[in-house]
Amino acid sequence: MGHGIGEVFAIYGNYVTLYDIYPEALKKATINVIDSLEKLKQKGKVDNIDEVMKRINTTLNIADISDSDLVIEAVPENLELKSMILLQASTIVREDCVLASNTSSLPVSELSRYVRRPERFLGLHFFNPPVLMRLVEVVKGNETSEKIFNQGIEIAKSIGKIPIPVRKDVIGFVVNRILFRVFTSACSLLGKYTVEEIDSSAKYLLGFPMGIFELLDYTGIDTNYLISLEVKKRGFNYTCPALEELYKKGNLGSKSDKGFYDWRSGRPKI
Template sequence: MMIKKIVVVGAGTMGHGIAEVAALSGFKVGLIDISWDFLNRAKDRITESVTRLYEKGQIKEKVEDILGRMEFNTSYDIAKDADFAIEAVPENLELKKNVFKSLDDITPSHTILATNTSSIPISDIAEATKRKDKVIGMHFFNPPVIMKLVEVIPSKYTSDEVTNLTIELAKKMNKIPVKLKYEIPGFVSNRIFIRLLQEACREVENGEGSIEEIDSAARNKLKLPMGLFELADYVGLDVIVDIWDVLVTRGTPDVKCSLYKNKVLEKSLGVKSGKGFYTYPAPGKYMKVQLPNESKVDPAKLISLAVNEASWMIENEIVSAKDIDTVMIYGFNFPKGLLEMADELGLDNVYTYLKDIYAKGYDTYRPTNLLEKMIKEGKLGKKSGEGFYKY
C-alpha cells in the first residue's frame, strides 16, 4: 500500500510536531482539532519551525511548498482520503476511543489508525473500531521534529502487514523505529524511565543520597544530559505520576515512593509551574540546574532497577538489548545505551545492589532469571569480555 496522505488528530505539542514531520517528509497532511484557536496556534508554530529549518539550511524545499501540502480543520471530513491517521490527543482512554470511532467511520477501509499514546494499551483503543487489525501504536518523542526515536507497538490484534508498513513509514519520516514484539504497559521507554526515577526516589527516601547528589551522579558519572529529578521536573511531575499510575494499575510491580506524588499535591509540577524538585526562573522557563561536582552515589546502584527491567524485557523476547539502548539514546539523549553502561560498570556490581535491595523487602528488585544466569556464566560485562554485548 502506498501512503500518500497522513491525518493527525490533536494539534498540541506532539500533534503539530508529528504533522510537521509528515509534511517535511513529503506527505500530504491534514491536522484536526476541536477548535480553530488550537489549529491557528499550531499553524503558526509549524510555520516558525519550518522557516527556521529553511534559514539554517537544514531543508532545501521552500517553506510555502511544505505548508502547501498541509490542511487544517475542525471537521473529520479531511480524513476521507487519508491512508494513515495518527491520534495525538491527551492521555485519556475514553477521549482516544472517541477519536478512533470517528476515524473508523470516516476513513477508507485500507487506512491504518495509529495512536501516539505513551502508556495506554493499544488493544484497548483498537476495540473501539471495526478494524482492530489496522490499529497500532506509533509513539513519537518530544519534540517530534528533533527526536529520532519512534516506538512501534503492535497490539494482539495488529497484522504483520500493518506493523511493517508503520516501520517503513517511520523510516520515510527519517526516524529510527524500535518495534516491540507485543505490547506491555509503558512500552520500553516509560518502563525504563520510571524504573530510573523509582530507584532515585528510593535512595533519597532511605537517606542514601540527596536529590542533588543523585542528579550529580546521573550527570557527572553517567554523563546523562540531565539529572533524574531534573528530567522529571522537565517532563512534568503530574505526567510522571500519571505514567506511574498507569503502569501499576496494569500490573507492573510497584516501588513505594511518595516524593513525586507529594510534589503534585503541593501543585509543584516542575518546569511548567516554575517549581518542582528545583526552582526555575518562571513557569515554563527551564534553566540548567546547578549541581555539586562530587557525589557519593554509585551509578551502578542508580541504574540497577532499570537494568533489571531491561533484562526482563529481553528474557521475555519483547525487544533486544540493542533495541533498549536505541530507545535510551534516541528517545532520552543518553550518551550511550543503558545496557552498555551496565556492561561498563560491571553486571556483578549491578546484581549485588539488586540482591541487597531485594533482601530489604523491595520485591521488584529481585534479579531476573536472565541476570542470574549471566552472573553464573561469568558474563559480567566489559571486564569479562561479555555481558549484554560481546567485547
C-alpha cells in the same frame, strides 16, 4: 506532541491535517511548528519554511481527516479519552487507512477494542520532541496484521526515524519500561539527595543527555503523572509522591515555568 509529529511528516513532503476541538490549541500548535521550523532553518536542516507550512492544515471538524492514508491519535494518556477519539476516527476513515496511537504506556491490544478494524491498528510511539528524537516504537497489538506492522516500520523509516519493532505489547513497551524504573529509583532518593544532586549524577556519571527530573519537567509533570496512574491500574509499580504533589499544585514543568525546577529563566543549569 501531535503538532510535532505532524511537523515531521510535513518536512518529509507529506500533507498533514491537525485536528483538535479547541481553536486555541490549533493556534498554539501552528505557532509551535513555525518556531520549531525557524530553529531548524537556522541549523540548516530546513530550506523553506513556507513550503512546509503549506502542507499543514488545521481543522475543528474530525470529518476532515476521513480521506487520510494514516491517522495518528496523540491525545493525553487517558484511556477514556483515547478510546473516544479512536472510535470516532475509525468510524469515519477509509477502509484502507492505517490507524495508529502515539500512546507511550497503554497496551495497543487494549486500545484496539475501540477501533472498527483492529487488524489495521498499531502503536507509533514518537518521543518528545518528535522533530529531534530519532526513535519511534512500532508496536504490534494482538490483532495487528503482520502487513500493517511492517508498514508501520516503513512509515517510520520514510520520515527519517529509527524504528524499534515491538512485538510484545507490554505496558510501557521498551523505552518507557526502562524509564519507569529510572524515574521511581530517582524519586526514592528525594529527601536523601536534592533534585540537582540526583540529576548531576545522571548527567555526569551515567551520561544521560538530561537530568532525570529535568526530563520529567520537560515532557510534562501532567503527562508523566497520568501515565503513572494508567500503568499502576495495570499492575506496574510506578510510584513517585513528588510527581503527584507537583501535579496537584498545577506545577506542570517547563510548560508552566515550574516543576521540579524553575523554568522562568530557561533550561535549568545542572
